[in-house]
Amino acid sequence: MNLLHINALNLHIGETPILDDVSLRIEKGQVFGLAGESGSGKSMTALSVMGLLPKGARTSGTVLLNGNDLTRKTEAQLCQIRGRDVGMIFQEPMTALNPLQCIGDQVAETVRLHTRTSRTDAMQVAAQTLVRVGLPPERFSPKRYPHDLSGGQRQRVGIAIAIALKPKLLIADEPTTALDVTTQAEILDLLKTLVREEDMALMLITHDLAVMAQMADQLAIMKNGAVVESGKAVSILRKPQHAYSRDLLRHSVPHSKRKKRPILDTKPILEARRIVRNYPMPRRGLLDKPSVFCAVNHVSFAIHAGESLGLVGESGCGKSTLLRTLLALDAPQNGDILLHGAAFPSRTGKELKAQRRHIQMVFQDPYGSFNPRHKVARLVAEPFHLNDQKITPAQQRDAVVHMLERVGLHASDANKYPHEFSGGQRQRIAIARALITQPTLIALDEAVSALDVSMRAQILDLLADLSGEMGIAILFVSHDLSVIRTVCDRVLVMQSGVIVEEGKTEDVFTHPKHAYTKALIAATPNLQSALNAREDNGTHP
Amino acid sequence: MTAWLARRLLSLVLTLLAASVVIFLMIEVFPGDPAAFMMGLNADPAALASLQEQLGLNDPLLVRYFSWIGALLQGDFGTSYTYRVPVGELITQRLAVSLPLAVFALILSIIIAFPVAIFAASRAGKPGDTLIMGTTQIGIAIPNFWFAMLLVLLFSTTLRWFSAGGFPGWQAGFFPALKALILPALALAVPQAAILARIMRAALIETLSEDYVRTARAKGLSRGQVIWRHALRNAMIPVLTIIGMQFSFLLAGSIIIENVFFLPGLGRLVFQGIIQRDLIVVKSVVVVLVFAVVLITFLVDLAYVLIDPRLSKRGKGT
Numbered sequence: 001m002n003l004l005h006i007n008a009l010n011l012h013i014g015e016t017p018i019l020d021d022v023s024l025r026i027e028k029g030q031v032f033g034l035a036g037e038s039g040s041g042k043s044m045t046a047l048s049v050m051g052l053l054p055k056g057a058r059t060s061g062t063v064l065l066n067g068n069d070l071t072r073k074t075e076a077q078l079c080q081i082r083g084r085d086v087g088m089i090f091q092e093p094m095t096a097l098n099p100l101q102c103i104g105d106q107v108a109e110t111v112r113l114h115t116r117t118s119r120t121d122a123m124q125v126a127a128q129t130l131v132r133v134g135l136p137p138e139r140f141s142p143k144r145y146p147h148d149l150s151g152g153q154r155q156r157v158g159i160a161i162a163i164a165l166k167p168k169l170l171i172a173d174e175p176t177t178a179l180d181v182t183t184q185a186e187i188l189d190l191l192k193t194l195v196r197e198e199d200m201a202l203m204l205i206t207h208d209l210a211v212m213a214q215m216a217d218q219l220a221i222m223k224n225g226a227v228v229e230s231g232k233a234v235s236i237l238r239k240p241q242h243a244y245s246r247d248l249l250r251h252s253v254p255h256s257k258r259k260k261r262p263i264l265d266t267k268p269i270l271e272a273r274r275i276v277r278n279y280p281m282p283r284r285g286l287l288d289k290p291s292v293f294c295a296v297n298h299v300s301f302a303i304h305a306g307e308s309l310g311l312v313g314e315s316g317c318g319k320s321t322l323l324r325t326l327l328a329l330d331a332p333q334n335g336d337i338l339l340h341g342a343a344f345p346s347r348t349g350k351e352l353k354a355q356r357r358h359i360q361m362v363f364q365d366p367y368g369s370f371n372p373r374h375k376v377a378r379l380v381a382e383p384f385h386l387n388d389q390k391i392t393p394a395q396q397r398d399a400v401v402h403m404l405e406r407v408g409l410h411a412s413d414a415n416k417y418p419h420e421f422s423g424g425q426r427q428r429i430a431i432a433r434a435l436i437t438q439p440t441l442i443a444l445d446e447a448v449s450a451l452d453v454s455m456r457a458q459i460l461d462l463l464a465d466l467s468g469e470m471g472i473a474i475l476f477v478s479h480d481l482s483v484i485r486t487v488c489d490r491v492l493v494m495q496s497g498v499i500v501e502e503g504k505t506e507d508v509f510t511h512p513k514h515a516y517t518k519a520l521i522a523a524t525p526n527l528q529s530a531l532n533a534r535e536d537n538g539t540h541p
Numbered sequence: 542m543t544a545w546l547a548r549r550l551l552s553l554v555l556t557l558l559a560a561s562v563v564i565f566l567m568i569e570v571f572p573g574d575p576a577a578f579m580m581g582l583n584a585d586p587a588a589l590a591s592l593q594e595q596l597g598l599n600d601p602l603l604v605r606y607f608s609w610i611g612a613l614l615q616g617d618f619g620t621s622y623t624y625r626v627p628v629g630e631l632i633t634q635r636l637a638v639s640l641p642l643a644v645f646a647l648i649l650s651i652i653i654a655f656p657v658a659i660f661a662a663s664r665a666g667k668p669g670d671t672l673i674m675g676t677t678q679i680g681i682a683i684p685n686f687w688f689a690m691l692l693v694l695l696f697s698t699t700l701r702w703f704s705a706g707g708f709p710g711w712q713a714g715f716f717p718a719l720k721a722l723i724l725p726a727l728a729l730a731v732p733q734a735a736i737l738a739r740i741m742r743a744a745l746i747e748t749l750s751e752d753y754v755r756t757a758r759a760k761g762l763s764r765g766q767v768i769w770r771h772a773l774r775n776a777m778i779p780v781l782t783i784i785g786m787q788f789s790f791l792l793a794g795s796i797i798i799e800n801v802f803f804l805p806g807l808g809r810l811v812f813q814g815i816i817q818r819d820l821i822v823v824k825s826v827v828v829v830l831v832f833a834v835v836l837i838t839f840l841v842d843l844a845y846v847l848i849d850p851r852l853s854k855r856g857k858g859t
Binding site: 050052075076079080081082083084087088090092095096097098099100101102109110113114145147158161162 | 751752753755756757758759760761762763770771774775848849850851
């Protein structure tokens with residue numbers, strides 16, 4: 001008998017069909033991967049198993065856990081099963097823990113809820129579980145609160161909550177998507193060890209096929225609420241049968257049409273000279289001098305015309321602070337920024353406007369950076385206030401339409417609101433807004449990180465076209481090494497506020513010199529090498 | 542935590558000092574001659590001069606300010622111009638009515654609002670929630686003096702359970718005094734409870750959509766358990782802010798209710814002080830109320846820190 005057997009599961013929320021005839025079998029001690037793009041129904045499948053579907057959900061079909069149909073259980077019975085027989089880990093470790101409760105209590109709550117144990121005994125189980133997930137009490141007291149911990153440490157607490165009672169089935173919904181690559185590698189390792197040692201089954205949901213190649217025994221690929229292909233993970237990833245699986249696999253490694261260029265020996269567009277940006281820390285005593293946290297520490301570099309420069313580093317390394325300083329949104333304590341040879345930001349308002357026209361920005365979350373009450377035409381035309389001469393509404397309109405068509409949207413889209421677009425289309429609008437002042441440099445801050453792989457491929461192609469035709473320099477800030485590797489001519493690696501390595505992209509990736517760069521590259525999941533490694537293990541057990 | 546407390550206390554003292562300067566300027570300097578104001582248009586020049594002398598108005602401003610503050614620090618509020626008794630005594634008597642009334646009304650407001658909010662939030666969008674939220678709208682819309690009169694009509698005139706007004710004093714015994722405060726406290730509490738319930742419901746509903754609530758549900762907690770163990774405490778931050786503001790309002794703003802029920806409270810004292818142009822009384826009551834409001838704000842801040850461990854970290858340093 002299978003541990004979990006989902007049979008012909010259909011799900012509607014209101015009138016919208018969400019899942020269409022989903023069938024899966026998961027066995028004990030197995031890692032079952034569920035892959036697909038956003039909106040494909042991966043998470044909804046998991047929530048159906050937990051019985052935690054949103055309001056208005058109607059299901060048909062069966063979800064058998066050890067032969068018991070979960071769809072026929074009452075809410076009270078489901079409460080007994082959740083946390084005891086099925087544990088779940090979520091994507092956002094930063095918000096998944098109660099900020100007002102210490103971590104020990106949060107783990108102990110699972111124990112006390114399902115077993116008749118005293119508070120002290122439950123705390124003891126919690127302490128042991130925290131050790132099990134790599135949070136030993138000498139460094140991570142169970143009395144600590146979530147805000148004291150990093151994202152990876154919080155995800156470990158989330159895992160501890162889920163495994164405290166050694167459930168038979170563990171569901172992990174994008175458990176490492178919000179984490180840095182080195183942390184991701186550690187968490188995946190932990191999950192693997194737990195599955196092997198506790199003989200649990202793991203349902204692993206992720207959009208990242210390279211992670212699947214490392215982890216999954218069985219794999220199912222979902223699209224629009226249906227499973228399009230399922231079977232042994234290695235064989236699907238080696239020889240996908242369904243056209244959609246092939247697409248997904250092809251896009252999982254970013255490609256770019258962009259030709260790598262030699263660094264032109266011209267004057268730089270933007271030059272940073274020994275930039276320092278400190279933040280004051282809270283004072284210890286009433287009269288103590290506040291200490292400082294150095295987010296950017298004497299950073300120097302230059303970007304040349306038409307060049308694509310990558311800036312990589314993990315969260316908290318100072319990338320975003322550096323970017324804010326470069327865009328003159330934040331003043332550095334020390335150092336100079338030169339834009340086309342002149343100090344940036346200029347002291348005179350008129351020159352500053354001209355300078356701002358030269359640098360534009362695209363952010364990670366286009367939805368958050370658009371005023372939801374404005375139409376696209378107004379959003380894209382926003383940077384026109386940087387122009388010296390006033391232009392007529394008709395000219396403005398023409399320029400907006402031209403730019404929308406340039407980024408692959410339609411003229412009629414100008415009259416829509418941002419919420420009417422998909423994530424990829426919104427990112428196109430953001431690019432149109434950035435290009436409308438005809439800048440010489442665009443800075444992209446994690447601009448493709450929130451997109452599905454097929455969308456990501458389209459946006460990268462668009463950027464390649466634009467930089468090729470318009471000769472715009474690109475500053476690409478990302479934690480994603482594979483994207484940086486495809487789109488950038490040169491790369492800067494940043495750690496703790498310092499540029500630790502700099503060079504041509506291929507040189508840095510093939511012969512990394514700094515230990516940190518090596519660690520980053522090693523931790524980045526790679527589909528091919530993961531598959532090769534597993535086949536080697538398979539032939540030599 | 543100690544450093545945080547020290548800093549908060551320092552800012553408390555500075556706020557009070559700033560407030561005292563503003564009160565001094567507003568009452569003694571900007572309107573012109575306080576003595577002339579207190580004696581009215583037809584004042585006898587000799588009497589006016591003697592009052593000016595008595596109030597120390599002939600001294601320079603700074604001297605006047607510091608002698609006022611110095612006296613305040615020793616508990617000396619001056620002597621009332623109309624009542625001819627020390628203002629400190631007057632305020633103490635009136636506070637003995639106003640403070641218990643405010644506390645009583647606040648407790649009633651919380652007792653009504655909390656269960657209502659929890660009930661409504663756990664049924665958000667369902668008919669029970671809609672009915673309750675509609676009712677709270679009415680609660681907010683009703684003027685409290687009118688509601689007070691309805692209470693008097695029902696409980697005093699018709700049912701004769703309570704007297705229609707007056708206060709026997711605490712020397713008449715705890716329960717008779719408390720009984721006299723029930724109707725006024727209820728009249729004050731109901732509109733406040735309606736506001737509090739709406740805010741708390743909104744805070745709870747927002748908290749219930751947080752990721753950690755989903756984590757808690759995945760542990761096996763039922764919807765009800767999630768509210769009690771996780772959502773309620775997280776929703777307390779906005780609720781505490783409102784409770785603090787409501788207490789300040791109840792202490793200072795019960796003038797109308799005190800008049801409806803003939804209660805000798807602080808509100809009526811300041812009201813009479815204004816009518817009789819007794820600036821010494823007005824100034825002193827305002828100082829006491831400002832002190833109370835600043836103190837309450839401080840206590841609310843302290844409560845935030847007790848509820849939310851993230852806040853005390855800021856003060857501790859890392």
